[in-house]
Amino acid sequence: MRSARITIFITMLILIGIGVVMIYSASSIPMWQQTGESGRLLKKQASYLLMGFVAMFLSMVVDYQKLRKYTKPIFFIAVIPLVLVLVPGISREVGGAKRWLHLFGLNYQPSEFVKIALIIYMADFIDRKYSYLKDFWRGFVPPMVILGLVTFLVLLQPDLGTAISFVFLVFIMLFISGGRPIHLGLSILAALPIAYLLIFRVAYRRARILAFLNPWMDPKGSGFQIIQSQIALASGGLWGVGLGQGRQKLFYLPAAHTDFIFSIIGEELGLLGAGVVILLFIFLIWNMAKVVYAVRDPFGKLICAGVVALIGFSTIVNIGVSMGSFPTKGLPLPFISYGGSSLIFHMVAVGLLLNVSRAEEVTL
Secondary structure (H helix, E strand, O other): OHHHHHHHHHHHHHHHHHHHHHHHHHHHHHHHHHHOOOOHHHHHHHHHHHHHHHHHHHHHHOOHHHHHHHHHHHHHHHHHHHHHOOOOOOEEEEOOEEEEEEEOOEEEOHHHHHHHHHHHHHHHHHHHOHHHOOOHHHHHHHHHHHHHHHHHHHHOOOOHHHHHHHHHHHHHHHHHOOOOHHHHHHHHHHHHHHHHHHHHOOHHHHHHHHHHHOHHHOOOOOOHHHHHHHHHHHHHOOOOOOOOOOOOOOOOOOOOOOOOHHHHHHHHHHHHHHHHHHHHHHHHHHHHHHHHHHOOOHHHHHHHHHHHHHHHHHHHHHHHHHHOOOOOOOOOOOOOOOOHHHHHHHHHHHHHHHHHHHHHHHHO
């Protein structure tokens, strides 16, 4: 598995490098006009990257088996900030959403840490309760209670995209562990009325769905972001307009350096550049899946599976949203989008996977 670990690490570095270049390209002119400093976000991303490498190193060197003793404290510590963002005066509100805490001069998004804590907690629970996994009350309900708690807290922010990612993570881990499909299916059916209320009874979410179905129905309102993203991708053609030469980032496409950075890649580097990025993610996820297959320890295998599900889901949704294949969700593109919490904890997730792979190899 050593070759797979090296491949995963190098592929991640390449994606991070692409992200650094594209963040500067997407943000330099807007930042220069707003602050007089074109490299402001680039400097911040560099500091996040440094913290990410430190956090990743720690997640790689700590014996992952020892995490089993601290799964509940880790989960509890992760959830506390998720509650604090809902307290007036503590959280940082952006666009009506309370998803960030401002700590030591940095913006911290607690839900990103919760994803890692949830993976570790569920891996431990499923491994310990494996014999009860097909039992509804002892094997299925307890993880659903935990999932319901964190999902409810995230929905209060509100952040439906992250809530869906929580559900996806837990369901994938239960499914591959042998959880009964009937339990998963019935829980999805039971959640449909709630999903309907959350989407179609909330004005801005309903507008997003309608914009997804027909963005030209409201081209200057709810459909504006999708249209501008598609214009960016279409403008790139095969070879792109050239690195740094894109126009959609010039106050046309909102969140060009965060949620819609893939659209800027498509505009400036063309179909070829966007295709390379997609292939790099496929290559990364494929090699991580090879590690999942090779790992024998159930606890470690579940951690690795959770990491693959986390990165795979975020990648598919972000690129799908940029192309107009999914409604707008607000999930960053792993390793490429600007943002400290996303970058750091995705690197931590990869560190955990490499940790399990290395420990398994030593054991064998």
